[in-house]
Amino acid sequence: MLLIRRFEEKVEERFRAGDLAGFLHVAIGQEAVAVGVCQALEPDDVIASTHRAHGHALAKGTTPNALMAELYGKVEGCSGGYGGSMHLYDVEKGNLGANAVVGGGLPSVVGSALAFQLRRQPRVAAAFFGDGATNIGTFHESLNLAQLWRVPAVFVCENNGYAESTPSHQQLPIKDLAKRAVAYGMRSIVVDGQDVEATHRAALEAVRHAREGQGPVFLLANTYRLTGHYVGDPQVYRPKDELPQLRVTEDPIEKLKVSLGLANSEWQALEAKVVQAVDASVEFAEAGTDPRPEDALKHVYAD
Amino acid sequence: MLLIRRFEEKVEERFRAGDLAGFLHVAIGQEAVAVGVCQALEPDDVIASTHRAHGHALAKGTTPNALMAELYGKVEGCSGGYGGSMHLYDVEKGNLGANAVVGGGLPSVVGSALAFQLRRQPRVAAAFFGDGATNIGTFHESLNLAQLWRVPAVFVCENNGYAESTPSHQQLPIKDLAKRAVAYGMRSIVVDGQDVEATHRAALEAVRHAREGQGPVFLLANTYRLTGHYVGDPQVYRPKDELPQLRVTEDPIEKLKVSLGLANSEWQALEAKVVQAVDASVEFAEAGTDPRPEDALKHVYAD
Amino acid sequence: MTEVAISTREITYREAVREGLAEAMRADPDVFIMGEDIAEMGGSMGVTQGLLAEFGSERVRNTPISEMAIVGTGVGAAMQGMRPVVEIMYQDFMTLAMEQIVLQAAKHRYMSGGQHSVPLTLRTQGGAGWSPGAQHAEQLEAWVCHVPGLKVVYPATPEDARGLLWSSIYDNNCVIFFEHRNLYPIKAPVAEQLMPIELGRARVHRVGADVTVVATGRLVHAALTVAEQAAGEGVSVEVVDPRTLLPLDEGTILASVMKTNRCVVAHEAVVQMGFGAELAALIQEKAFDYLDAPIERVGSKFAPVPFAPVMEEYVIPHEADVMAAVKRTLARS
Amino acid sequence: MTEVAISTREITYREAVREGLAEAMRADPDVFIMGEDIAEMGGSMGVTQGLLAEFGSERVRNTPISEMAIVGTGVGAAMQGMRPVVEIMYQDFMTLAMEQIVLQAAKHRYMSGGQHSVPLTLRTQGGAGWSPGAQHAEQLEAWVCHVPGLKVVYPATPEDARGLLWSSIYDNNCVIFFEHRNLYPIKAPVAEQLMPIELGRARVHRVGADVTVVATGRLVHAALTVAEQAAGEGVSVEVVDPRTLLPLDEGTILASVMKTNRCVVAHEAVVQMGFGAELAALIQEKAFDYLDAPIERVGSKFAPVPFAPVMEEYVIPHEADVMAAVKRTLARS
Numbered sequence A, B: 001m002l003l004i005r006r007f008e009e010k011v012e013e014r015f016r017a018g019d020l021a022g023f024l025h026v027a028i029g030q031e032a033v034a035v036g037v038c039q040a041l042e043p044d045d046v047i048a049s050t051h052r053a054h055g056h057a058l059a060k061g062t063t064p065n066a067l068m069a070e071l072y073g074k075v076e077g078c079s080g081g082y083g084g085s086m087h088l089y090d091v092e093k094g095n096l097g098a099n100a101v102v103g104g105g106l107p108s109v110v111g112s113a114l115a116f117q118l119r120r121q122p123r124v125a126a127a128f129f130g131d132g133a134t135n136i137g138t139f140h141e142s143l144n145l146a147q148l149w150r151v152p153a154v155f156v157c158e159n160n161g162y163a164e165s166t167p168s169h170q171q172l173p174i175k176d177l178a179k180r181a182v183a184y185g186m187r188s189i190v191v192d193g194q195d196v197e198a199t200h201r202a203a204l205e206a207v208r209h210a211r212e213g214q215g216p217v218f219l220l221a222n223t224y225r226l227t228g229h230y231v232g233d234p235q236v237y238r239p240k241d242e243l244p245q246l247r248v249t250e251d252p253i254e255k256l257k258v259s260l261g262l263a264n265s266e267w268q269a270l271e272a273k274v275v276q277a278v279d280a281s282v283e284f285a286e287a288g289t290d291p292r293p294e295d296a297l298k299h300v301y302a303d
Numbered sequence C, D: 001m002t003e004v005a006i007s008t009r010e011i012t013y014r015e016a017v018r019e020g021l022a023e024a025m026r027a028d029p030d031v032f033i034m035g036e037d038i039a040e041m042g043g044s045m046g047v048t049q050g051l052l053a054e055f056g057s058e059r060v061r062n063t064p065i066s067e068m069a070i071v072g073t074g075v076g077a078a079m080q081g082m083r084p085v086v087e088i089m090y091q092d093f094m095t096l097a098m099e100q101i102v103l104q105a106a107k108h109r110y111m112s113g114g115q116h117s118v119p120l121t122l123r124t125q126g127g128a129g130w131s132p133g134a135q136h137a138e139q140l141e142a143w144v145c146h147v148p149g150l151k152v153v154y155p156a157t158p159e160d161a162r163g164l165l166w167s168s169i170y171d172n173n174c175v176i177f178f179e180h181r182n183l184y185p186i187k188a189p190v191a192e193q194l195m196p197i198e199l200g201r202a203r204v205h206r207v208g209a210d211v212t213v214v215a216t217g218r219l220v221h222a223a224l225t226v227a228e229q230a231a232g233e234g235v236s237v238e239v240v241d242p243r244t245l246l247p248l249d250e251g252t253i254l255a256s257v258m259k260t261n262r263c264v265v266a267h268e269a270v271v272q273m274g275f276g277a278e279l280a281a282l283i284q285e286k287a288f289d290y291l292d293a294p295i296e297r298v299g300s301k302f303a304p305v306p307f308a309p310v311m312e313e314y315v316i317p318h319e320a321d322v323m324a325a326v327k328r329t330l331a332r333s
């Protein structure tokens, strides 16, 4: 979690400095969901992620080096420089890919889970997506089919109360998003996504349920986006005092710090390690190899 | 109802005789839903219909002549011969159009209802669709948005237990389709769609709710398809004894006959009138005008 | 080369697709099929009849009406190394799944820098001529030919349907496989055993000297009839079917046009922005000095497909339209 | 004709779109706008900033992430005689709504035999050159140009954006209105008052004698730069922007090519099956005897848009590509 936080802060910094191309969404405030869920998965379980993908990738095992190199558009990046922030892949580590299309990754999680089921493999596929994604048709068709076929999938809704600038009440007709699961007869579990331990326990239960063939689970993690939608978002749509207040009350890392009860020195040691890893990733990325222009025509097709 | 039944029987007959082009879906067994709902609507309320459209069209006021002429591909048809069985329109009568795309008509019902809301008109828009249609993304997005904006729409689900050849248990993860509405916090009303009076009462309540600005309603009418999916369907997928049995126990017209308690002679007079109207529609259609080939290039654009 | 006598038999295009599926399923347990009503009912066109009985309900899967999820679930299973074949009942309904086709299936390999492959085959069918109305008659091959990462196949004969379907299923990319509704009943001889046909190879159906007709789907048969008629009038028509539209066998097509110096392109889709536009643009570029006449395009007139048979007949292209185009091109000196 | 002095001012393409919307909304209460994040935030590209304040939340509507419903709700409101303008944030996400666009919006008038009209405007934007990655860089104008019943507009300048948007909104058909992401900040003079521009009229941006470049969107500006450079080298380039791709102003384009005898077509979309294919097919057909060289096509190379800037730069077309094509066509004798 701390790694994700410091990594993303660094990414913001480098982006503002003009080092990184494209656009970026950081998940500051939502780290506990990524970590709590991915820690509950086995190495050969798979995830699909979203436009807000750095945390998921790191939590599923992509190294900070490979991730940072990707953001720098380098050959050493986890997608070889073809993907970028919204298209982080690490198939070996079980990251099927981040998806810049809201809801776009859900069907392939169902399909992956179906493959596990057909091959009698005790593996689970998990999809991350936001509250806003529960409004899209892909969400509906995916959860519906997953439940119909009882595939081993976990649908992790990171409910941060916004879809870009649009607050829940402008985009969701219901307050309790767990009701979404009712339409499919799917089991749902609701958890405080700022509490990494609770999230981890809930995820363990969801993953067990799915893995044992009892069907998919809708895991609703209530969380907060302690930042703009994208890096540079002036957040004109957000009440002025909302963010500073949430930063105080809802920072999952502060909460973890308290619950772990580490000595200040221990925490600082951790900080130092993390900062070092993040700085190293920037060095790694900066020293990385630029793709050749004509490499752009590779990988369009598989042989 | 009797008109719809006899009309569709005639349509089947003419189709099998080779008089009608394209393909046809009849709603034999589902007449009470069309009638119960459309009778609950005001003349300037609107409906959108499905591939199984004849009943809805007749119930909303399209004349048998105009409908039959359409099936014959004549200029006098309710869509001028451009539409056919799955594309029946009668804008003046409030039929926005039948839709050959499952779920395809739902968003425009939301949009029509939105227009009524914005213009402060006390009108209601109703969508017909099948149980199979509740699996498609368009359904989800439409109901979700309708509830979010509380537009005056009624969503009439004709739950006949099949989507083409696929029975409920192969296509729906839930038994109780009313649960679909829970995902949107939408009011639902469940009714026996074989009972025209009950359906009418339920529809009146749904329409009132919508018209008074209390939001859309999901009206679930449980019904039976007392025929194949399309005219000529050998129904290999259906248990052999299912249909003959349902024909006895679940014919809405037989049920109406009993509940009306009409004398045999009265019923026969009704029958005679209906049969005459249907026969007249065939005569009308046969005597209709064939479009000119080059008329095909008209109506591609509005001026 | 020694000639080998191949024993043949006659099957329909429908049976050919079915054989292609069945053989591919027999050869590899990772091949499975999904779609609406494909199991007990055997598909709305009867293509998959009998497959449920042979392969069981795990590998022959009825789906809900969920086009996005049908395609997307196929994408996911393909990412796991399986070889799903999904069916979209009418190609009109591909419009519902374009996001999963274009932004997912076509791009995962690329966006992952070569980590993924998506060996998914999407079968679909369509075509007018039987008054299905405007929402069941789309011909959308042009759209998918605009999408890097996809392959696009459109067979016109039983032999091609069977052999190309096999190759599509065993291709490691997402292949959009178009069938034509009105070709299902046509019969033609095929080799006793399935013979895979490499993707990306055109078929010269008939050799000719005066004009090349490049046609796809139903129009291949129209072109062959026209060629026969024209022969009676002393005109020698070469008929080429690309069969695979993406990647396109430019060599065969260009060689033909460079020989005949005249070209007609023909398909059922609307002319404007149809696949014929790509063919014409390509041919005029690469065979400019060989052309004695403009490349003529044959396709549907610019309207949705109307219901009434007289109007439908007018909108969609027929043999007479191909013949007229052939004559127009020959009239130029 | 008497010349009237028109007072002008400079505005950006972004402001021009906004003015087009605002003027249309002021003129008719039936015009309203819907889309993701268009209200408080003013749209992901800032186009709709300020409209919420002026027109209120009934007419400036944030929607959920529901592309099918956004378009389809617009279709329904349009059927009731309103003039909705819906925004699809990136044209990539049009892939989610193609069914509502193609099978509904485009066809209701026709299928109803002329009873309905669907005066819906769908605004969307896209374009690469800033490393958005493969799922935010689609250019899909070719798809919609293949669909009878739609109109397709793609302005390249502030004046055109404003005047064409007005006309699109007041057109009684479904208009797909493409904006280019990288054009939003460009500035150019516009007339003080909005002047509607008729759909279906090309604009000759620069008159020339040696070669015609028909370009759309961002490539119009590339073509103008190239024309300027070429002039320095003694080559006279005519630059034509169709602006409305459907219906297409064939007359202006053909007249230009018949005059210059050489043609380059240029757009950002992938070359294969792109709008340039239609242009090339049409021009070779209707101006065959006037062409001194094959029509050259400029567009993206056949790959999804990669993230890394060096690769992205390589894939998408630039001025140099237009210049090279101009030179190739001039090299032919």
Ligand SMILES: Cc1ncc(C[n+]2csc(CCOP(=O)(O)OP(=O)(O)O)c2C)c(N)n1
Binding pocket: A051, A052, A100, A101, A102, A103, A129, A130, A131, A132, A133, A134, A158, A160, A162, A163, A164, A225, A229, D036, D065, D067, D089, D093, D096
């Ligand atoms: C299909 C689609 N529509 C619109 C967008 C633009 N977009 C990117 S992120 C976003 C909001 C997503 O909200 P949510 O799902 O709640 O995720 P969050 O950003 O809150 O993590 C939108 C609308 C998109 N990427 N995909």
Ligand SMILES: Cc1ncc(C[n+]2csc(CCOP(=O)(O)OP(=O)(O)O)c2C)c(N)n1
Binding pocket: B051, B052, B100, B101, B102, B103, B129, B130, B131, B132, B133, B134, B158, B160, B162, B163, B164, B225, B229, C036, C065, C067, C089, C093, C096
């Ligand atoms: C989007 C789409 N997919 C598939 C079809 C083919 N199709 C036509 S009717 C039908 C079944 C519809 O089932 P249901 O909604 O229950 O309606 P019913 O036929 O039972 O009245 C299907 C799959 C279609 N028309 N549209």
Ligand SMILES: [Mg+2]
Binding pocket: A130, A131, A132, A158, A159, A160, A161, A162, A163, A164
């Ligand atoms: Mg959110």
Ligand SMILES: [Mg+2]
Binding pocket: B130, B131, B132, B158, B159, B160, B161, B162, B163, B164
């Ligand atoms: Mg049904």
